[in-house]
Amino acid sequence: MTGFPVPTMPAPPVGVVGLGQLGGSLAAALVRAGRPVSGWDTDPQAREAAAARGVRITRDLSGVVVLAVPLPAMATALDGLTVDPDATVTDVGSVKSPVLGTVGAAFGSRFVGGHPMCGTEHSGHEAVDPDLFDGARWAVCLEPDTDLSRWLRVTEVALDAGAEVVPLTAAEHDDAVAAVSHVPHLLAAALAAAAGEAGPLALALAAGSFRDATRVAGSEPAFVTAMVEGNAAPTAEALARVQAQLGRPWPELVTAGHAVATRPTAQRSVRAPLDRAALLALGRAGGVVTRRLAAFVEGRLPQEG
Numbered sequence: 001m002t003g004f005p006v007p008t009m010p011a012p013p014v015g016v017v018g019l020g021q022l023g024g025s026l027a028a029a030l031v032r033a034g035r036p037v038s039g040w041d042t043d044p045q046a047r048e049a050a051a052a053r054g055v056r057i058t059r060d061l062s063g064v065v066v067l068a069v070p071l072p073a074m075a076t077a078l079d080g081l082t083v084d085p086d087a088t089v090t091d092v093g094s095v096k097s098p099v100l101g102t103v104g105a106a107f108g109s110r111f112v113g114g115h116p117m118c119g120t121e122h123s124g125h126e127a128v129d130p131d132l133f134d135g136a137r138w139a140v141c142l143e144p145d146t147d148l149s150r151w152l153r154v155t156e157v158a159l160d161a162g163a164e165v166v167p168l169t170a171a172e173h174d175d176a177v178a179a180v181s182h183v184p185h186l187l188a189a190a191l192a193a194a195a196g197e198a199g200p201l202a203l204a205l206a207a208g209s210f211r212d213a214t215r216v217a218g219s220e221p222a223f224v225t226a227m228v229e230g231n232a233a234p235t236a237e238a239l240a241r242v243q244a245q246l247g248r249p250w251p252e253l254v255t256a257g258h259a260v261a262t263r264p265t266a267q268r269s270v271r272a273p274l275d276r277a278a279l280l281a282l283g284r285a286g287g288v289v290t291r292r293l294a295a296f297v298e299g300r301l302p303q304e305g
């Protein structure tokens, strides 16, 4: 040991398949960060828009290949494309276990699942925003057979895009997002549909709380359906927990919800070794990775007490 930091490998190129809201935004963010970015989309307009942002349009992909297509297209998105045999393959799909079962089965230890926790109710290349990932959480999956060096390559893509990385397994991801994303989509739909039944007077009076609670009901229905049906069992369990909460006496329910919504959010800086167990422990404790160094990662953990 010299005591000097060991230089990390130069960042590999990134190839993005699907240049809509998520993929186009990622490609634009990475071009801005100085990474060489190529990409492909079946829609010629999405290709043109990405090319205008500095993306090299090609069917030949290498380095870190990111699948940013709708969930039903994940398993076949690489058909007809050439992927370098040493490329690391990742995805940004909102559900992780089904993608692990298809793309993961095809690419083995070269696959690392991912999910940036950002995005809007808009879709397509018109919704591209290079700032989309700034400060967002990005789940990057560490399964028992994940190659840690490839996990780090995917983590570096997320960090270069401006996000903070949460290490976790696909199953942990699907349980967690059922509670904080998939059930909220269903509740937003239920609130909007019930308000519609309440009639035009109620809708005319709808203001901030209704707008905030129903914003995601404006998402493309096919996208939401693919997401909740792709994560059906964890979503049903999380929905049952919400239904149980609704059965509590209202003062008790309101107090319990308020306590979680206003909990202290102070955090402290931490370092974790490049070790699967340590990284997963960081994720399970609510921590994030913010920087990769040669022998460890830097991050933050919620402050205890």
Ligand SMILES: NC(=O)c1ccc[n+]([C@@H]2O[C@H](COP(=O)([O-])OP(=O)(O)OC[C@H]3O[C@@H](n4cnc5c(N)ncnc54)[C@H](O)[C@@H]3O)[C@@H](O)[C@H]2O)c1
Binding pocket: 017, 018, 019, 020, 021, 022, 023, 040, 041, 042, 043, 046, 068, 069, 070, 071, 073, 076, 077, 092, 093, 094, 095, 115, 116, 117, 118, 119, 120, 121, 122, 123, 124, 125, 127, 227
């Ligand atoms: N929208 C969100 O809020 C959000 C957030 C996080 C993750 N995601 C995930 O990101 C992925 C993409 O979502 P999006 O919102 O960017 O969708 P989008 O509709 O904006 O973009 C998808 C793009 O993929 C292209 N495409 C479709 N099939 C293709 C194929 N076989 N090969 C190449 N390109 C193809 C489409 O032409 C389109 O440009 C989904 O898997 C979704 O689950 C979405």
